[in-house]
Amino acid sequence: MATRNQSIMAGAIFLGGMAGTWLRAGVDLLLSEPNFQLSRYLTFSCGLFIVNLAGAFLLGYLGMKWEHLTIRENREGMVKNWHAPLRTGVTTGIFGALTTYSSMSLLVAHKHIWLDILALVFLFVGGIMVATWGRRWARKRYAAPASPESGVALEGVKQVRVHLGSQGEGEQ
């Protein structure tokens, strides 16, 4: 049987999934005009591109941010009951449902297959790039050392590394 926590989590994911699906369907509906298609030879719609890339960036950013915040909250004893359901609801629910993989696989059944494959390559390369940027940005903003001692210790390690590095170069 599902425990209370699991039920709350499932409810959060359901609500998030609903919101994500409506958002995707809404963007699709708004951009389903023929002049919003990337090209009239491409069956790919602009909506799929925008939604998938935005979702990849935001999931990269927020996932990284909340990973760091959870570590900090656990260390400082600041964990709240609603943190986990809210975060899972947004990441697994909203962004999971906002972005889609299944619609992409259908496009190969169309006429201009090479153009669609090109669009697919752009989508994957772009997705990996924006997700990497999102994660880097979040890490830069939220991975700051929480206590001054750990900051000093990190500085010390860096200096020792620099020192060793310069020694190594000298020997060569």
Place this chain on the structure above:
Amino acid sequence: MSLTLWIFLGLAGGFGAICRWNLDLAVKKRVNRYPELGIALVNIVACLMIGFAAGYFLPTDGCYQILATGFLGGFSTFSTHIVDIVKLMETGRHRDAAMLLMGTLLASILAAFTGLYLGKWLT
């Protein structure tokens, strides 16, 4: 698009998200070494089903929209898959990342074609 269809779309999407969460957890419980395979399997299954739906229903059918845009759109995910790949790349496992990307893509296209022919054959 009618309001009823709109409401069912959202309900189907939420149900799809819960199905994805459960299937992902079930796979992660069994395959400890590669937790990324959960989402990969979800996406491949979603592609099989959308192929079937595209072969079986007409695109203007309300059933098709609820199943494809609603349930399967909420079930399959691009962002989690991409972030899994980026995580592999960040830890230096570039070969695993490339294999995950290409493997999922090829398997899902194959699954979509299988579903498409299956759906057409059944109508």
